[in-house]
Amino acid sequence: xxxxxxxxxxxxxxxxxxxxxxxxxxxxxxxxxxxxxxxxxxxxxxxxxxxxxxxxxxxxxxxxxxxxxxxxxxxxxxxxxxxxxxxxxxxxxxxxxxxxxxxxxxxxxxxxxxxxxxxxxxxxxxxxxxxxxxxxxxxxxxxxxxxxxxxxxxxxxxxxxxxxxxxxxxxxxxxxxxxxxxxxxxxxxxxxxxxxxxxxxxxxxxxxxxxxxxxxxxxxxxxxxxxxxxxxxxxxxxxxxxxxxxxxxxxxxxxxxxxxxxxxxxxxxxxxxxxxxxxxxxxxxxxxxxxxxxxxxxxxxxxxxxxxxxxxxxxxxxxxxxxxxxxxxxxxxxxxxxxxx
Amino acid sequence: xxxxxxxxxxxxxxxxxxxxxxxxxxxxxxxxxxxxxxxxxxxxxxxxxxxxxxxxxxxxxxxxxxxxxxxxxxxxxxxxxxxxxxxxxxxxxxxxxxxxxxxxxxxxxxxxxxxxxxxxxxxxxxxxxxxxxxxxxxxxxxxxxxxxxxxxxxxxxxxxxxxxxxxxxxxxxxxxxxxxxxxxxxxxxxxxxxxxxxxxxxxxxxxxxxxxxxxxxxxxxxxxxxxxxxxxxxxxxxxxxxxxxxxxxxxxxxxxxxxxxxxxxxxxxxxxxxxxxxxxxxxxxxxxxxxxxxxxxxxxxxxxxx
Numbered sequence: 001x002x003x004x005x006x007x008x009x010x011x012x013x014x015x016x017x018x019x020x021x022x023x024x025x026x027x028x029x030x031x032x033x034x035x036x037x038x039x040x041x042x043x044x045x046x047x048x049x050x051x052x053x054x055x056x057x058x059x060x061x062x063x064x065x066x067x068x069x070x071x072x073x074x075x076x077x078x079x080x081x082x083x084x085x086x087x088x089x090x091x092x093x094x095x096x097x098x099x100x101x102x103x104x105x106x107x108x109x110x111x112x113x114x115x116x117x118x119x120x121x122x123x124x125x126x127x128x129x130x131x132x133x134x135x136x137x138x139x140x141x142x143x144x145x146x147x148x149x150x151x152x153x154x155x156x157x158x159x160x161x162x163x164x165x166x167x168x169x170x171x172x173x174x175x176x177x178x179x180x181x182x183x184x185x186x187x188x189x190x191x192x193x194x195x196x197x198x199x200x201x202x203x204x205x206x207x208x209x210x211x212x213x214x215x216x217x218x219x220x221x222x223x224x225x226x227x228x229x230x231x232x233x234x235x236x237x238x239x240x241x242x243x244x245x246x247x248x249x250x251x252x253x254x255x256x257x258x259x260x261x262x263x264x265x266x267x268x269x270x271x272x273x274x275x276x277x278x279x280x281x282x283x284x285x286x287x288x289x290x291x292x293x294x295x296x297x298x299x300x301x302x303x304x305x306x307x308x309x310x311x312x313x314x315x316x317x318x319x320x321x322x323x324x325x326x327x328x329x330x331x332x333x334x335x336x337x338x339x340x341x
Numbered sequence: 342x343x344x345x346x347x348x349x350x351x352x353x354x355x356x357x358x359x360x361x362x363x364x365x366x367x368x369x370x371x372x373x374x375x376x377x378x379x380x381x382x383x384x385x386x387x388x389x390x391x392x393x394x395x396x397x398x399x400x401x402x403x404x405x406x407x408x409x410x411x412x413x414x415x416x417x418x419x420x421x422x423x424x425x426x427x428x429x430x431x432x433x434x435x436x437x438x439x440x441x442x443x444x445x446x447x448x449x450x451x452x453x454x455x456x457x458x459x460x461x462x463x464x465x466x467x468x469x470x471x472x473x474x475x476x477x478x479x480x481x482x483x484x485x486x487x488x489x490x491x492x493x494x495x496x497x498x499x500x501x502x503x504x505x506x507x508x509x510x511x512x513x514x515x516x517x518x519x520x521x522x523x524x525x526x527x528x529x530x531x532x533x534x535x536x537x538x539x540x541x542x543x544x545x546x547x548x549x550x551x552x553x554x555x556x557x558x559x560x561x562x563x564x565x566x567x568x569x570x571x572x573x574x575x576x577x578x579x580x581x582x583x584x585x586x587x588x589x590x591x592x593x594x595x596x597x598x599x600x601x602x603x604x605x606x607x608x609x610x611x612x613x614x615x616x617x618x619x620x621x622x623x624x625x626x627x628x629x630x631x632x633x634x635x636x637x638x639x640x641x642x643x644x645x646x647x
Contacts, residue, residue, distance in 0.1 A: 108543065108545065110545055122554065123552045126553060127553060174548075
């Protein structure tokens with residue numbers, strides 16, 4: 001694991017569980033995850049759709065739709081204070097002020113009938129106790145900071161008058177207006193053109209160094225991870241199955257799922273007929289298997305994988321992985337080294 | 342914005358002309374000959390023919406229509422067949438009464454309807470929501486003449502706190518306005534509720550929450566403005582229904598308004614009076630719709646007039 005700074009983590013998630021209680025049963029969207037975020041660090045949370053990565057981010061700010069959603073257990077420690085048990089009033093002071101969020105849908109995440117400048121300024125008036133004029137000026141300044149041309153004019157416009165890329169810039173300006181300590185970016189570039197994607201990522205990176213905040217980058221795009229993240233947590237079916245530095249994840253992926261993910265990327269130097277995929281599908285969150293959740297899709301599966309779920313265990317090189325293959329109980333034919341490649 | 346209003350105003354001209362056309366020809370389809378009615382029972386054929394001649398009713402319909410149209414544009418709505426008074430004078434006496442009634446009714450529709458809708462939407466599927474929506478369902482289902490009579494029975498006859506009928510003080514307005522506004526309020530309440538519930542689920546409400554805004558600000562600033570867009574349309578349409586409703590309510594509460602005047606005139610086959618009355622009512626509706634459009638544009642700037 002790569003540690004950016006040695007002091008206490010700014011955000012610490014311990015055993016977080018977010019469950020949805022529906023008529024069909026209990027859906028365990030997030031089922032006991034742990035990670036830490038240091039000041040100035042960018043942590044990537046990767047995984048396919050439905051693995052619980054967005055629910056994790058919404059849980060941190062307690063924004064999960066409730067009912068039916070509920071944080072069923074665990075802690076989210078921000079500067080040592082537990083956000084899960086905090087009163088709604090205290091939580092509101094954190095939201096948008098100390099921990100901000102950028103959502104993945106820039107087209108629908110801005111209020112269509114309120115000028116974008118006002119949408120930025122209202123958070124400043126609320127959290128920074130700024131006056132109308134001061135907040136507006138700061139909003140215009142923020143729009144300028146995120147690279148929107150003629151910000152004075154744009155601030156007075158409504159979202160429908162702005163392009164997708166500009167709207168995402170507005171979202172970023174809004175999220176950063178109060179200079180938060182933590183920024184959660186939930187697929188900030190998914191809905192954008194590739195050229196705009198690079199600009200937005202560079203912008204987040206740039207502002208991060210300026211403001212020194214910790215960033216949680218939620219994405220399914222390994223390219224985004226490689227470009228922006230220091231550490232990566234790979235999620236599968238509501239669990240973190242591998243947690244390592246970006247370097248380690250790309251050079252030496254340990255979990256068969258992570259290996260599969262990297263394998264499914266198209267390769268430039270090989271002559272590939274078709275893209276490789278991971279066979280099978282994710283288990284239903286309503287009916288999780290008692291063993292390893294990836295077992296049925298795993299090329300190295302053993303009887304033990306179906307009996308009991310492995311823990312997320314730290315290896316000698318600091319990588320945390322949730323797989324029987326890296327334990328003493330492993331009896332598989334495949335040698336560890338081979339499995340690791 | 343001014344340009345928008347101006348263009349929209351010009352658009353109403355063909356609408357108004359269309360209304361005169363429809364009003365004029367529909368009245369021709371109504372059975373019963375005004376000349377016969379005027380002449381009274383047992384009048385000779387010559388007398389009836391004389392009256393026809395005198396009123397110009399024997400001329401071709403289109404000639405009558407164009408005469409009528411030209412006169413209207415000169416402010417001449419003809420003379421009542423009943424008492425030979427100018428129709429316009431009669432209308433101008435009664436119009437303010439109906440406008441007042443309509444105004445208070447639409448206020449009840451908007452205030453009561455939206456308040457009920459918002460209360461329901463804030464806690465959906467709660468006891469409050471269910472009860473409010475049940476009342477709204479009654480509001481939509483009850484015929485206004487029955488509802489009006491019930492109000493009259495309880496508040497005027499039993500409790501004796503409000504006047505039974507007539508139009509003298511503000512107290513006289515309450516029951517008729519309530520009768521007339523209730524149905525609309527119920528529809529607006531249901532519309533506001535469903536629209537609010539739709540809006541509350543939107544991504545931008547989540548963004549507002551993520552900003553740390555208070556629930557009150559989220560509901561009234563971020564959700565309501567968006568939720569009102571479809572509601573405004575419904576209110577505009579309700580106003581049309583409400584104008585039609587004045588006919589019944591004015592009759593029940595013995596109010597000397599435009600609606601009652603039209604009913605009486607129809608009974609008398611007083612053609613100029615009916616035409617004048619309906620034309621004025623239509624024009625009010627056209628003007629209200631113009632207001633609705635302007636409001637709509639104010640709330641939703643994406644609307645551009647093509």
